[in-house]
Amino acid sequence: MQPPPASAQAIVCHELTKQFGDFRAVDKITLSVAQGEIFGFLGANGAGKTTAMRMLCGLSYPSAGQATVAGFDVYRQQEKIKQNIGYMSQKFSLYENLTILENIEFFGGIYGLSNQQLRAKSEELITTLGLHKEAKKLVGSLPLGWKQKLAFSVAIIHEPKIVFLDEPTGGVDPVTRRQFWDLIYAAADRGITNFVTTHYMDEAEYCNRVSIMVDGRVEALDSPANLKLQYHADSMDEVFYQLARGAQRGE
Amino acid sequence: MRILFFLLRKEFRQIFRDKSILAVIFILPSIQLVIMPQAANYDVKNINLAVVDNDHSSYSRRLIAKVGSSGYFRIVAASPSFKQGLRLVEANTADLVLEIPAGFERNLVREGSQQLSLAVDAINGTRAGLGGAYLTRIIGDFNQAVRLEWQSPAPAAAIDVTSSNWYNPLGEYRFFMVPAILVLLLTMVGGFLTALNIVREKEIGTIEQINVSPIRKWQFILGKLIPFWVLGMVVFTIGLTIARVLYGIIPVGSIPVLYLFAGVYLVALLGFGLLISTYSETQVQAMFVAFFFIMIFILMSGLFTSLDSMPPWARYIAYCSPVTHFIEVVRMIILKGSSLRDVSHQLGYEAIFAVVLNTWAMLNYRKTT
Known part of the structure; x- marks a missing residue:
């Protein structure tokens, strides 16, 4: 894959670092993600993926290094960043005691969608997810797979430039995971940049490019095909093993 | 404004869906007002x-x-x-x-x-x-x-003191207690519910979804403050009604002034709850901290004991609590019929509490850590 021109970069970060006391959670990571790309952000548990992602989302101040997201600086322009991104956290974070429709209305509403847009979006989302019967049910009563698909759809309800997904398919069955990735592809087709962390190496194969983090550092960054060549491996699984074997941090 | 509307609608929906909150809001005050004044009695008999x-x-x-x-x-x-x-x-x-x-x-x-x-x-x-x-x-x-x-013909000169009780002619304890318990109710509902509410969002993780959105801090704080303010006023109204029906306590002073004061007081108290929630990570933590302060507020508020008999340093502490001023004023307005001018001093204090506590809470709430 050709590196896209600089103007089309959705995320650029240079030696981004996060220090907690004497623990360096994220150690000088440098990477860039093109607009519309599906970027896999891999790493073992505790490698620092979530911390890095939280800095990029404007939820946490970096300790050192530079980064821009959607062209905005992570130190000074977090609120601008927040207008341009969607975020789906590791922990399910829609309101369980609101219905599907109410959640859609709320999150759409706080991103400034008009009533008309809200109505259209709700209809579209419920149709895509096949949730007509459940639209007025409390979100808490849905099975996990549906919750995750709904959370993703709500995270991109305002058509952001970039969506950050933190282990979106954890604990989800293979069929639903497949459907989830269909949603990601659909979003990428509309030009939304997807920044995904995952533990499933089959999912890594779906990404345009992946980075593999070990102990807070980015150890490898390329397309899955190139990485397999470089590490003489048949699958991303093997690539990951080779890199993560040397990890010092456990769970 | 539109964002605030969505925040408020969401909050009200959640409140009305939560049976335990509704119980706290409507049943608890009634029980407290019915039982407390009859049981907590200082009239000394037997x-x-x-x-x-x-x-x-x-x-x-x-x-x-x-x-x-x-x-x-x-x-x-x-x-x-x-x-x-x-x-x-x-x-x-x-x-x-x-x-x-x-x-x-x-x-x-x-x-x-x-x-x-x-x-x-x-x-x-x-x-x-x-x-x-x-x-x-x-x-x-x-x-x-x-x-x-x-000595029937010429009794010795003696001073005989006859006293008459003003504002509470029969010296009945409940007239002294019921207005103060009203304050207690408002304090419990306002202080605890707000403190717990935001921390609950932290625990569940939904606050993360808010923090990553372009919602402004003041919008979020107002979105939490307004619903509980409304609930507090409802509780206050229920309390006043019970006081009237059950105890025959009809405010002598102006009811709008009473509500004005209650309104400002609630803003101060909700600010206190919000402040605690911005410092706490778990509901248990928030509960303990809120309990600690509210306990001190109430014990030092003049609810049970007279403020004037406290040592000066204790009186300074008591005046640093919004509860003290409100208890004083509620008794003044309900029993004495004090006017807005009589209580303007205390109203000023409450307004200061309201501004300071809410500003502090707003500054301490961080969308980026």
Whole structure:
């Protein structure tokens, strides 16, 4: 894959670092993600993926290094960043005691969608997810797979430039995971940049490019095909093993 | 504005869906107002009195009968000696021991004076103090009566004090308590619910989804403040209604002023709850911190004890709590009929609390850590 021109970069970060006391959670990571790309952000548990992602989302101040997201600086322009991104956290974070429709209305509403847009979006989302019967049910009563698909759809309800997904398919069955990735592809087709962390190496194969983090550092960054060549491996699984074997941090 | 609307709608939907919150809001206040004023009663009655009569004369018997018929005392024993009387106090069967010395009647008639001794169990200070005072008064009356019998034509000059109670003519305890319990209710509902609410969002993780959105801090804070403010005012109205129906307490002063004050007070208190929630990570933590402060606020507020009898340093602490001013004002407006001008001083204090606490909460709430 050709590196896209600089103007089309959705995320650029240079030696981004996060220090907690004497623990360096994220150690000088440098990477860039093109607009519309599906970027896999891999790493073992505790490698620092979530911390890095939280800095990029404007939820946490970096300790050192530079980064821009959607062209905005992570130190000074977090609120601008927040207008341009969607975020789906590791922990399910829609309101369980609101219905599907109410959640859609709320999150759409706080991103400034008009009533008309809200109505259209709700209809579209419920149709895509096949949730007509459940639209007025409390979100808490849905099975996990549906919750995750709904959370993703709500995270991109305002058509952001970039969506950050933190282990979106954890604990989800293979069929639903497949459907989830269909949603990601659909979003990428509309030009939304997807920044995904995952533990499933089959999912890594779906990404345009992946980075593999070990102990807070980015150890490898390329397309899955190139990485397999470089590490003489048949699958991303093997690539990951080779890199993560040397990890010092456990769970 | 539109964002605020979505925040408020979401909050109200969640509140009305949560049965336990509704119970806290509507049932708890009613129960508290119905039970507390009847149970927490400072009127001192049924004081247990042990009498040691060493005289056994007609005067000593008259005195004992007078004490017994006053309605405040229950004569639990006629002990043969003072020592035995004290033993009754030790055993908690008597609160007071009245000793009438031998030769009481003789001295009274011959020398015109006689001393009595009174021993009081002062563990419960109020009971002891009031009991002692009642008894002194009764003996004084008795003295007066005896004197009249003897010196009928020209009574000696004596100052007799007659007092009348203003604003609470019968000196009834519930008039003093009910308005204060109203404040207590508002404090509990306002302080705890807000503190717990935001921390709950932290625990569940939904606050992350808010923090990553372009919602502004003031919008988020207002979105939490307004719903609980409305609920607080509803609770206040329920409380006032119960006070009126059950206790016949109708505010003498202006109701709009009362509501104005309650409104400002609630903003201050909700700010306090919000502030706690911005410092706490878990609901248990928030609960303990809120409980700690509200406990101090209430114990020092003049709800049970008089502010004027506190040492000066304690009074300064008491004035640093919004609860103190509100209790004072609620009693003033409901019982005395104080006007806005009378309470403007306290209203100013509450406004300062409201601004400081809410600003602090807003500054301490961080979307980026």
